[in-house]
Amino acid sequence: MKAEPVHQVRLLDLQEIDAELDRLKHRARTLPEISEIRRLDARLVELNDQMAAAETALGDLDREQRKAESDVEQVRVRADRDTRRLEAGQVSSPRDLESLQSEIASLARRQSELEEIVLDVMERREAAEGRRAELAKAVDAAAAEREAAENRRSEAVLEIKDEVDSATQRRTRVAGEIPDDLAALYVKLREQNAGVAAAALRYGRCEGCKLALSTVELREMRSAPADEVMRCENCRRVLVRVDDSGL
Structure with missing residues (x-):
């Protein structure tokens, strides 16, 4: 030739x-922001999964607390009813009186036990709410970090595009001379x-x-x-x- x-x-x-x-x-394909965004996407998926688990746990604790409080209320109502019967002198038989007093004492113990359960559930729920709040902050931070990385990637892509456009124009001129x-x-x-x-x-x-x-x-x-x-x-x-x- x-x-x-x-x-x-x-x-x-x-x-x-x-x-x-x-x-x-090659630079456009291997921008560090690309891998950073992938990492943050994975982090957000993980955090959102943890958030969903935290929400589920809170829902379970809410139901558990409502049940425990309902149990306390049922025992309290029954104890109040028995106490009113006792105070009103509606029971005259010594045996029935002893049985009623024993039941009131038993209900008091049961109410105390159930109230302890309620307190325990409330403490666990408070801890779960704290965990959810921490996760919410982590999600917000990761989302903000991802947005910043996406902005940097977009700026880098635009810069590369300008360089590619300039080089392509020069290539067209040179190729036309060959x-x-x-x-x-x-x-x-x-x-x-x-x-x-x-x-x-x-x-x-x-x-x-x-x-x-x-x-x-x-x-x-x-x-x-x-x-x-x-x-x-x-x-x-x-x-x-x-x-x-x-x-």
């Missing part, structure tokens, strides 16, 4: 722009060589594969016409002769 030396050198400019675009795309057959070869070699299709020959070394050319290869490069498109024997990239090629 033949191409004017200026066009071959322009191929290096195109390669540099494409490398810049590749770096920008002959079609040379441009087609460049595209093909980029696909085959991890995005690097053209490299400069500097001081007898291919900048693509970083290997030094042999004496025979250098002699061929030196004797080849200036418009001959040369290829590296090692990596097969287009090898462009420049001022400091060492020929």
Whole structure:
């Protein structure tokens, strides 16, 4: 393939722009904010699950407290009724009187036990409410942190987009100066060589594969016409002769 030396050198400019675009795309894919947002999303899922469990626990404790308070009320009502009967002298039989007094004492003990249960439930409910409040704060903090990370990511993406747009415009100008057959070869070699299709020959070394050319290869490069498109024997990239090629 033949191409004017200026066009071959322009191929290096195109390669540099494409490398810049590749770096920008990689940067966009690997922004630290992306992994941070994923981490915070997982944290929010975990916290929301814990919040749901805390809400369920509070609901269970509410029911438990209502039942315990209802039990206390039932015992209290019965004890009050028996006490009124006793105070009104409605029981005259000594045996019935003894039985009634025993029942009142038993109800008092039962009411005391149930009131202890109510206090225990209230204490556990207070602790559960504290846990829910802590989780609510943690959810708010994680959500705020995620929003900040999302804002940073958006700013970085916009910055990268501006750089990509600028580089793309420069690429369009440079690509328009390169002959079609040379441009087609460049595209093909980029696909085959991890995005690097053209490299400069500097001081007898291919900048693509970083290997030094042999004496025979250098002699061929030196004797080849200036418009001959040369290829590296090692990596097969287009090898462009420049001022400091060492020929």
